Structure formats: C-alpha cells, structure tokens
Amino acid sequence: MKNVIITGANSGLGFETAKKIAANKEYRIILACRNMGKAQAAKEDIIAATGNENVEVQIIDTSSFESVHNFAKNIIDSGIRIDVLINNAGISPMRGTGLTADGFDIVFETNYLGHFC
Numbered sequence: 001m002k003n004v005i006i007t008g009a010n011s012g013l014g015f016e017t018a019k020k021i022a023a024n025k026e027y028r029i030i031l032a033c034r035n036m037g038k039a040q041a042a043k044e045d046i047i048a049a050t051g052n053e054n055v056e057v058q059i060i061d062t063s064s065f066e067s068v069h070n071f072a073k074n075i076i077d078s079g080i081r082i083d084v085l086i087n088n089a090g091i092s093p094m095r096g097t098g099l100t101a102d103g104f105d106i107v108f109e110t111n112y113l114g115h116f117c
Contacts (some may be wrong), residue, residue, distance in 0.1 A: 009042060018046055030080075034061040063109050064101060
C-alpha cells in the first residue's frame with residue numbers, strides 16, 4: 001500500500017485531491033490538517049464517497065514549527081513510509097495578518113516556511 005500525506009486536506013483543492021486519490025484503494029491517505037473536527041468530517045466524506053477505509057487524520061498547523069515537528073515525529077515514530085507528500089495547506093493574505101509564535105508573518109510561515117522547516 002502506498003502512503004499519501006496531503007496538508008490542508010479538509011477542504012478545497014486538498015479535499016478534492018484526497019478524494020480522487022482515495023478512489024484507488026491501493027493508497028492510504030493521511031489528511032494532515034489543523035482543525036481536527038473538519039478533518040474528521042472530511043475523512044468520513046471521503047470514505048463514504050470512495051469506499052476506501054484507509055483514510056487517517058493527523059493534526060498539523062503549518063503556522064507553527066512546533067506543530068510541524070510534532071507531526072513529523074508522529075509519522076516517523078509510526079513507521080509509515082511516505083510515498084507521496086502534497087504540500088497544499090495555505091491561507092490567503094486577506095484572511096489574517098500578524099506574527100506567529102515563531103516570529104514570522106502568519107501567511108509566510110503557513111504557506112511556505114511550515115512546509116519546509
């Protein structure tokens with residue numbers, strides 16, 4: 001089984017990508033999202049639409065280096081091999097301004113730095 005991680009997979013393009021890939025039951029999809037409630041709902045929708053039960057939810061907030069590191073540690077500790085990584089999470093500059101706990105602009109850290117820290 002191939003493992004696919006998609007950040008920001010609870011809505012929009014990330015959700016549609018996850019659903020499309022999940023249609024092939026040879027893939028395990030890991031929805032990497034910051035909102036567990038929305039991620040759980042997306043998981044249920046994807047399973048209902050595709051019949052693929054191999055859909056998981058993991059918490060990650062790409063506007064926080066600590067969250068990204070915790071996510072990476074959880075994946076490493078689980079022994080899951082990453083076959084595909086889709087860095088989709090992001091926010092619009094219209095949605096928020098200010099600095100993260102790490103001292104970076106929230107849009108910059110969420111959309112760019114968080115995926116590569």
